[in-house]
Amino acid sequence: MSEAAAVETHDPGVAPADQLEPSLTPGNLGKLGMWTFLAGDAMTFGAAIAAYGALRINNPNWPTPADYLGITTTAVMTFILICSSVTMVEALSAIQRGRMPTYRNFMALTVLGGLTFLGMQAFEWHHLIEIKGMSIKRDLFDATFFILTGFHGCHVFGGVVYNSVLLIRGMTGKLTPAKANLVEVAGLYWHFVDLVWILIFTFIYLI
Amino acid sequence: MTTQVAISGHEADHSGPNYIAVFIYLAILTGVELGVYAAGLPQVAKVGLLVALAWAKAVLVAMYFMHLAMEKRALAVIAIIPVVLVTFLCFMLLPDLTTRMWTRFDHKIGVTNPAEMGANPVAPPPRPLPKH
Numbered sequence: 001m002s003e004a005a006a007v008e009t010h011d012p013g014v015a016p017a018d019q020l021e022p023s024l025t026p027g028n029l030g031k032l033g034m035w036t037f038l039a040g041d042a043m044t045f046g047a048a049i050a051a052y053g054a055l056r057i058n059n060p061n062w063p064t065p066a067d068y069l070g071i072t073t074t075a076v077m078t079f080i081l082i083c084s085s086v087t088m089v090e091a092l093s094a095i096q097r098g099r100m101p102t103y104r105n106f107m108a109l110t111v112l113g114g115l116t117f118l119g120m121q122a123f124e125w126h127h128l129i130e131i132k133g134m135s136i137k138r139d140l141f142d143a144t145f146f147i148l149t150g151f152h153g154c155h156v157f158g159g160v161v162y163n164s165v166l167l168i169r170g171m172t173g174k175l176t177p178a179k180a181n182l183v184e185v186a187g188l189y190w191h192f193v194d195l196v197w198i199l200i201f202t203f204i205y206l207i
Numbered sequence: 208m209t210t211q212v213a214i215s216g217h218e219a220d221h222s223g224p225n226y227i228a229v230f231i232y233l234a235i236l237t238g239v240e241l242g243v244y245a246a247g248l249p250q251v252a253k254v255g256l257l258v259a260l261a262w263a264k265a266v267l268v269a270m271y272f273m274h275l276a277m278e279k280r281a282l283a284v285i286a287i288i289p290v291v292l293v294t295f296l297c298f299m300l301l302p303d304l305t306t307r308m309w310t311r312f313d314h315k316i317g318v319t320n321p322a323e324m325g326a327n328p329v330a331p332p333p334r335p336l337p338k339h
Contacts, residue, residue, distance in 0.1 A: 031282075032282075032285075035282055035285045035286065036285060038286075039285050039286065039288055039289050040289075042289035042290075042293075043289045043292060043293065046289055046290075046292070046293030046296065047293065047296060049293075050293060050296050050297050050300060053297070053300075054300045054303075054304060057304050058304065067336050071241075071244065075237065075241055078237055079234065079237060082230065082233045082234065082237070083230070085230075085268065085272050086226055086227070086229075086230045086272075088272075089223075089226045089272055090226065093223060093226075184274075187272075187273075188273055191268055191269075191272040191273045192273070194268055194272070195265050195268045195269060195273075198261055198264045198265050198268065199261055199265060201240075201261070202240065202257050202258065202260070202261035203261075206240060206244045206257050207253075207254050207257055207258075
């Protein structure tokens with residue numbers, strides 16, 4: 001009997017239990033779900049940027065972006081978003097270590113960074129529409145600019161709401177270090193928003 | 208001794224990458240981007256450098272802030288799929304774009320209508336620069 005069990009254990013056709021792919025758990029299901037969502041979202045942004053490139057190459061009269069768009073302001077916006085990514089990873093690091101006051105401070109800074117970005121984007125749009133006369137209905141240059149930056153701005157707004165909920169839950173004691181994976185999943189979204197802006201800044205503003 | 212090892216091992220679990228160093232790299236790369244933008248390089252060199260710098264920054268964010276460097280390979284596969292598909296999408300657009308560019312600069316044909324030369328027939332004329 002014991003020999004038979006030993007033979008079964010060493011059957012080369014059956015993988016040992018510790019080598020099998022682990023089941024999805026609440027701890028890794030959220031991360032996998034967020035990565036899957038981000039892959040789909042990346043396709044949307046990728047297709048939009050590819051369409052922008054095709055329209056631009058086909059149009060010999062495409063304006064030079066720097067003649068209309070403020071590069072300095074946008075560079076500052078890029079820097080703010082990168083800073084908010086750093087505060088996000090520091091917030092995650094703090095809650096993983098059980099340092100809730102530090103977590104709350106860094107998460108508040110992350111939300112503040114997102115709000116500052118949105119405020120600067122609103123200021124930029126107001127300037128472009130009211131002063132420079134740009135409109136989504138005028139031509140392809142304007143339409144692609146407003147659609148791409150607007151779609152990204154919606155993502156930033158969603159991220160600010162997402163992070164604010166986690167901040168409030170942390171302040172009311174509903175978010176504990178045992179649930180740090182929730183902050184990690186939110187961080188994935190926030191860093192993705194940062195990553196997309198890095199590409200938009202180059203393709204829409206600088207090139 | 209055992210306790211010290213355990214504590215240091217516990218700290219190592221959450222140590223992660225040096226985020227401040229990654230931040231400094233990102234800030235430097237952004238500065239270099241602005242330098243390349245203002246340097247007055249030929250358009251091809253400028254576009255190539257700016258795209259390379261943007262991808263370098265994106266990879267830094269994905270690898271260290273999004274922890275892809277420390278994750279299982281399966282997540283990296285999920286992350287790389289949209290990059291491959293969008294690259295494929297760009298190649299699918301190439302036949303149309305290259306044909307139009309060849310005809311646009313092919314002066315042997317002797318066409319005079321901009322639409323026949325491959326330019327977008329609905330492209331608006333150049334517009335005046337904005338008032339600053």
